[in-house]
Amino acid sequence: MRFIPFLFPVTVAFMAVPAQAELPEGARAMIDAAIATGDERKVATVLDLARRTWPAEKREIKAISTEWKSTVAARKAEQAQAEEQAIREAGLFERWSGEAELGAFQSSGNTDSIGVLAALKLDRKGIDWTHAIHLRADYRRQNGSTSREQFLASYEPRWQFDDNVFAYGLAQYQRDRIQGFSARYSVSGGFGYRVVNNDRLELSVKAGPAYRVTDFTDGTSASRLAGLVGLDFDWQMLDRLKLTQDVEALAETGGEATVIFDSANTTVNLVTGLDFRISDRLRSRLSYKIEYDSNPPDGTVGTDTQTRATLIYGF
Incomplete structure (x- = not known):
């Protein structure tokens, strides 16, 4: 028996796919x-x-x-x-930035006086190396005699050989006849560690051996091995307000703390300051400084204090 196929009409329906919408x-x-x-x-x-x-x-x-x-x-x-x-x-004298500081101070301790101060900070940041130069002068004359004459100059290179670990060197000169020495030379080298480093807070510590030579105003001198411990701290409290903490004033306009100590005489210079940013380049600073010598020369006291009001211009 022969079968004849029947053809049924087949309708194929295609569902329309909506085109992907575009942003207005x-x-x-x-x-x-x-x-x-x-x-x-x-x-x-x-x-x-x-x-x-x-x-x-x-x-x-x-x-x-x-x-x-x-x-x-x-x-x-x-x-x-x-x-x-x-x-x-870049050449040796290129890519330097810095800050110039000028203001007045009121001091107590070996002298009770009001005077003027000036400071200059220069920094050069490279790929692995940074260089910092700091100069500062505090001076006052009263009734024809000098009641304050303090000068400081320092140079500190750093080698950042790891994200947080660095090696440092330090050479420093100080002169303060009111405190009893005509010259004090310090050299140090060691290692440091950046504990915190972000937009708001920076904290690093450093330590190493030091060698210090002091020429006193009475004509004598002393040279000793010493140690150095440093703390570098900056806290951007608000957009325009910054807290800084300095000791030994290696970076007068930054947040740095350093203590140099030996068996005969330990010196600690503590500076606490508040910086208020007036513009991108101009800041005002109110700070309080304590200078301590554990074994001051005869006729002088071991602690001096100083209140400062300054303007700082960045360049």
């Missing part, structure tokens, strides 16, 4: 305007608002975000490479 023209213009500023925070804010406002277009927004991040990363890498090249090619 105004939204894309808003994102492009933010990207044109180059401000990463502004772009992140606009992209976040776009995701919340147009959740259906999250794929397109994500693609824009990915492209933006790649562009930023490439730009930063190019800038870092150019900066490193500029540092390597």
